Amino acid sequence: MESQLLDESRQRKQARRVPNKKRKGTSKPAKKGKGRSPSAKKSVVTLSEHVVEIISDSGEGAQRCGQSFGSIAARMGNGIWTVEIIPAEIRPPARSVAGASGNRIRVASGPVDNGGDEADLVVAFNEQVLLGRVRAKELKPGCTILMENMWRTDPDAGVAKSYAKAYEELTSAGYDVHEIPMEVECLKYVPDARRGKNMFALGMLCSIYSLDLQMARDQIAFVFAKKGAKVIEPNQELLDAGHAWAEANLSFKYEIPAEKAEVPQIVVNGNIALALGVLASGMEVCAMYPITPATSASHYLSSIFEKVGCVVHQAEDEIAACTFAIGSSYAGKCSVTITSGPGLSLKQEAIGFAVMAEIPMVVVDVQRGGPSTGQPTKVEQGDLLPACFGGHGDAPKVVMAPSSIQDCFYSMITARKIAETFHMVVVVLTDASLATSQQPFPRPQFNENWVAPPVDQSAVSENAMPYDWDARIGVAPRFTPGQPQGMHCLTGLAHDPSSHVAYDPEINEEGIRHRSQKLAAFQKTLKTPKVFGDEEGDLLVIGWGSTRGAIEEAVTRVRAEGGKVGSLHLSFLQPMAPGIKEILSRFTQVMTVENTWCDSLEEELVDESNRRYAGLALLLRARYLVDIDCWGEVKGQPIKPGSIARVIREKLK
Amino acid sequence: MTMSAPATNCLMKLMDNQQTLEDYKSDISPRWCTGCGNNAILAAMQKLCRTEQLPQEKTVFVSGIGCSSRFPHYMNTYGFHGIHGRALPIAEGVKMRRPDLNVFVTTGDGDCCSIGAAHWIHAIRYNMDMTVILHDNLVYGLTKMQASPTSPRGLKTNTSPTGAYLEPLNPLTATLGVSNVSFVAQGVDWVPELLYDLISEAFHHKGFSFVRVLQRCPEFMPDTFDPWLQDAEKTLLLTHKEGIQISPSLSKVYKNQELHDPSDLNRAREIASVLDPIPVGVLYRNGSVPCYDDIRRSETPYTPEVVGTALNEEFDKFTIWPAQ
Ligand SMILES: Cc1ncc(C[n+]2csc(CCOP(=O)(O)OP(=O)(O)O)c2C)c(N)n1
Numbered sequence: 001m002e003s004q005l006l007d008e009s010r011q012r013k014q015a016r017r018v019p020n021k022k023r024k025g026t027s028k029p030a031k032k033g034k035g036r037s038p039s040a041k042k043s044v045v046t047l048s049e050h051v052v053e054i055i056s057d058s059g060e061g062a063q064r065c066g067q068s069f070g071s072i073a074a075r076m077g078n079g080i081w082t083v084e085i086i087p088a089e090i091r092p093p094a095r096s097v098a099g100a101s102g103n104r105i106r107v108a109s110g111p112v113d114n115g116g117d118e119a120d121l122v123v124a125f126n127e128q129v130l131l132g133r134v135r136a137k138e139l140k141p142g143c144t145i146l147m148e149n150m151w152r153t154d155p156d157a158g159v160a161k162s163y164a165k166a167y168e169e170l171t172s173a174g175y176d177v178h179e180i181p182m183e184v185e186c187l188k189y190v191p192d193a194r195r196g197k198n199m200f201a202l203g204m205l206c207s208i209y210s211l212d213l214q215m216a217r218d219q220i221a222f223v224f225a226k227k228g229a230k231v232i233e234p235n236q237e238l239l240d241a242g243h244a245w246a247e248a249n250l251s252f253k254y255e256i257p258a259e260k261a262e263v264p265q266i267v268v269n270g271n272i273a274l275a276l277g278v279l280a281s282g283m284e285v286c287a288m289y290p291i292t293p294a295t296s297a298s299h300y301l302s303s304i305f306e307k308v309g310c311v312v313h314q315a316e317d318e319i320a321a322c323t324f325a326i327g328s329s330y331a332g333k334c335s336v337t338i339t340s341g342p343g344l345s346l347k348q349e350a351i352g353f354a355v356m357a358e359i360p361m362v363v364v365d366v367q368r369g370g371p372s373t374g375q376p377t378k379v380e381q382g383d384l385l386p387a388c389f390g391g392h393g394d395a396p397k398v399v400m401a402p403s404s405i406q407d408c409f410y411s412m413i414t415a416r417k418i419a420e421t422f423h424m425v426v427v428v429l430t431d432a433s434l435a436t437s438q439q440p441f442p443r444p445q446f447n448e449n450w451v452a453p454p455v456d457q458s459a460v461s462e463n464a465m466p467y468d469w470d471a472r473i474g475v476a477p478r479f480t481p482g483q484p485q486g487m488h489c490l491t492g493l494a495h496d497p498s499s500h501v502a503y504d505p506e507i508n509e510e511g512i513r514h515r516s517q518k519l520a521a522f523q524k525t526l527k528t529p530k531v532f533g534d535e536e537g538d539l540l541v542i543g544w545g546s547t548r549g550a551i552e553e554a555v556t557r558v559r560a561e562g563g564k565v566g567s568l569h570l571s572f573l574q575p576m577a578p579g580i581k582e583i584l585s586r587f588t589q590v591m592t593v594e595n596t597w598c599d600s601l602e603e604e605l606v607d608e609s610n611r612r613y614a615g616l617a618l619l620l621r622a623r624y625l626v627d628i629d630c631w632g633e634v635k636g637q638p639i640k641p642g643s644i645a646r647v648i649r650e651k652l653k
Numbered sequence: 654m655t656m657s658a659p660a661t662n663c664l665m666k667l668m669d670n671q672q673t674l675e676d677y678k679s680d681i682s683p684r685w686c687t688g689c690g691n692n693a694i695l696a697a698m699q700k701l702c703r704t705e706q707l708p709q710e711k712t713v714f715v716s717g718i719g720c721s722s723r724f725p726h727y728m729n730t731y732g733f734h735g736i737h738g739r740a741l742p743i744a745e746g747v748k749m750r751r752p753d754l755n756v757f758v759t760t761g762d763g764d765c766c767s768i769g770a771a772h773w774i775h776a777i778r779y780n781m782d783m784t785v786i787l788h789d790n791l792v793y794g795l796t797k798m799q800a801s802p803t804s805p806r807g808l809k810t811n812t813s814p815t816g817a818y819l820e821p822l823n824p825l826t827a828t829l830g831v832s833n834v835s836f837v838a839q840g841v842d843w844v845p846e847l848l849y850d851l852i853s854e855a856f857h858h859k860g861f862s863f864v865r866v867l868q869r870c871p872e873f874m875p876d877t878f879d880p881w882l883q884d885a886e887k888t889l890l891l892t893h894k895e896g897i898q899i900s901p902s903l904s905k906v907y908k909n910q911e912l913h914d915p916s917d918l919n920r921a922r923e924i925a926s927v928l929d930p931i932p933v934g935v936l937y938r939n940g941s942v943p944c945y946d947d948i949r950r951s952e953t954p955y956t957p958e959v960v961g962t963a964l965n966e967e968f969d970k971f972t973i974w975p976a977q
């Protein structure tokens with residue numbers, strides 16, 4: 001049934017690979033220094049994976065460089081996961097610690113499903129943005145740094161001084177710092193090095209990681225296709241220059257052999273995948289109001305939706321977006337509204353209405369740090385409880401969460417089907433991490449069954465009632481305007497099967513019972529999720545949404561050390577699949593890992609009686625009466641597998 | 654003259670298919686207070702549906718919350734009794750993919766001009782093809798007598814026991830001030846003949862047709878409109894060949910008239926800003942303002958094949974093909 005689509009899609013994905021090789025880690029170059037040791041014969045060090053970062057002031061193109069680097073590696077068959085590094089402001093002051101803009105790319109031999117741990121190699125266009133990343137503990141000890149050196153001789157003595165100071169700090173902290181004359185080299189080819197330095201850096205990275213230079217040239221041609229040869233050629237020239245410079249001047253070179261994929265893969269971020277999913281699902285209206293980090297999904301959808309005769313409506317606010325979606329769902333096919341936390345709050349009254357009137361609707365919440373404006377560009381999983389219970393009164397709805405970029409695509413097809421089958425609201429929770437990360441997944445094969453059937457306009461049989469609830473599964477028919485004899489007045493007031501306002505106390509209860517019943521009926525269609533790692537043992541880690549890859553990687557690492565650990569990832573948070581209680585019973589301890597706040601029992605004033613649990617832990621404890629612990633982080637970053645592995649080891653002690 | 658049997662049958666059939674007033678009345682009788690002006694608006698609307706022979710299944714009444722918003726329950730058409738203040742965006746959603754439906758909105762002064770004010774302004778600008786009736790009783794009825802944005806200054810209500818503190822908002826000038834405004838009229842519930850004509854004009858206008866109806870609320874505002882009911886001079890009838898025509902019998906009562914060309918926006922704004930006498934008629938009409946529903950309507954027929962093709966074109970942009 002519908003809900004199994006998610007599971008199917010997961011099967012479609014290539015089998016998850018458990019790293020069998022031991023990580024080689026960062027290999028130090030043979031010779032330390034300023035990159036001034038041209039070596040006729042460099043030894044190429046083979047790695048199983050590396051985490052690479054490229055950062056600059058915003059507007060200097062580090063993001064484009066990083067994305068291109070990721071795409072080229074993916075084209076070569078490497079597994080990649082890219083993470084955007086985004087400053088909160090559109091144009092933060094130049095050379096500021098908080099202003100780092102760029103990309104982190106985890107490149108590996110096989111598929112990867114999370115951003116990994118700290119960086120192995122960083123390219124930085126100035127030392128201040130780099131210091132920001134160092135302070136955020138985003139670099140591995142001994143990390144290789146390629147740093148623009150123009151600042152050393154900056155006419156502003158203050159700038160030169162802070163550069164020199166940073167250089168000292170970084171080298172004495174044990175980082176492997178290489179000063180690179182990027183500006184000087186670029187000026188040989190272009191009058192303004194600010195435009196193009198990113199391609200020089202891309203050339204260097206292609207050399208360092210032995211990527212195919214022709215593929216890189218093709219990538220540039222693809223990226224700048226709209227701008228034409230005038231832009232493509234100088235960029236390719238800079239790419240070549242960066243490559244040549246690194247070949248001649250850097251003493252180290254790596255290779256990450258690719259386990260080539262056998263099927264075509266598509267490389268997109270979660271928001272693009274989501275928008276493609278909306279198109280594939282047959283939904284015809286997306287009503288939205290701009291809000292980071294959800295907006296880019298609607299940007300992309302706007303660029304493709306009209307071509308097939310559909311509409312992205314930018315409403316005057318989130319309430320209008322949600323009610324517009326409700327109106328169009330009521331009169332036609334199920335619609336979608338895409339938002340983030342603050343917008344979800346504004347939509348809650350309307351969502352409750354859709355539940356009451358049994359109008360199908362898909363609500364996507366691309367979660368960000370909260371409460372309030374919080375951290376708009378950063379990830380958090382704080383909206384689980386508001387998604388389940390945020391409205392007033394008893395408003396049962398389905399809440400589901402994709403856990404990979406691929407899931408973002410298929411979740412839209414699944415959500416639309418559930419919404420239309422059960423006349424329900426389906427809330428889909430993704431987050432800033434999924435929204436901006438890229439990961440290749442097998443190219444979907446379009447299936448006409450994904451698309452909603454045409455709106456039923458046939459006559460309703462005489463005396464049929466719009467809310468003639470099925471006694472067992474709670475589902476009622478749905479009469480759409482245009483259907484002869486289906487006339488009725490839909491209302492958010494308590495109503496009887498003929499949609500008349502209910503003044504009878506029994507009828508109110510009947511309506512609530514049937515709306516609740518639908519969730520029970522839907523739950524029966526769900527499959528028990530599979531346990532990853534040990535099927536029984538000392539610890540079960542439970543997660544939801546974007547943390548899946550990191551949790552499973554952590555479990556794999558701890559198991560390699562002998563720990564008896566398994567993990568469970570929930571795609572459906574409300575209702576939860578059957579069979580979970582039995583799984584819990586097979587483990588001595590159970591805990592959730594969530595990208596959200598939870599009190600620590602180590603705090604002086606916190607104890608069992610007042611501890612605030614993370615959302616999923618709270619739901620599981622309430623449902624299964626098991627003493628479930630939780631751990632979380634609200635650092636605004638995806639949780640790293642290394643951090644989870646540490647927590648697991650601690651828990652196993 | 655006698656008719657042949659087939660001809661009689663034919664005529665009977667024709668009569669059969671004619672919708673009567675009763676056909677537009679739902680099986681629920683209105684629960685408004687006796688003398689409530691909403692009754693007159695309902696009667697005018699049912700008459701319009703009958704005159705236009707609107708197919709019940711192709712007609713949707715959308716409302717928010719309030720006494721006036723109970724309206725759709727009393728129509729034997731599709732009805733959507735929504736949430737407070739949000740009737741307009743709901744109606745926009747309905748209209749967006751369903752140009753074949755006749756969309757009507759009934760909303761109160763609290764519903765439209767207070768909680769729904771943002772939607773109201775934007776709905777004017779979208780200019781989607783729908784007929785909107787503002788049931789303006791100058792007070793909150795359903796929640797029992799609180800000040801509304803259109804309450805006269807000094808009106809004693811449960812939230813302003815010493816009298817409403819501020820000058821009222823004027824829905825006519827407000828609407829006429831928004832870009833893309835395309836139809837504005839004002840009627841009063843106590844002159845049903847004109848009310849019907851105005852609603853009919855609004856219905857026939859393509860675009861966002863806004864009719865403010867001064868509506869009596871005997872429950873909470875028993876005497877408010879008395880001066881206008883008693884003194885015909887306090888009503889200014891707007892007549893024009895592009896507006897409404899006044900019957901001779903009405904003309905005898907309402908002598909205060911102005912020949913107003915509804916295409917004259919500046920004059921419309923002047924007329925709208927005068928509170929006494931109150932204007933009744935079509936203030937503004939412009940049939941050439943584009944409708945958002947038309948702008949956003951695509952010529953591309955939506956089919957699974959079209960979706961499949963578009964999807965594959967997009968996939969092509971992002972695909973990495975395995976090395977041969
Ligand atoms: C979100 C929300 N806030 C408040 C209310 C309570 N409420 C219902 S109707 C109404 C005002 C009604 O006044 P108006 O729109 O003028 O309609 P009338 O009853 O006078 O026809 C209010 C405040 C509500 N239903 N929903």
Ligand code: SF4
Nearest residue numbers: 686689720794870872
């Ligand atoms: S309270 Fe006023 S508006 Fe409401 S039904 Fe009674 S008379 Fe009409």
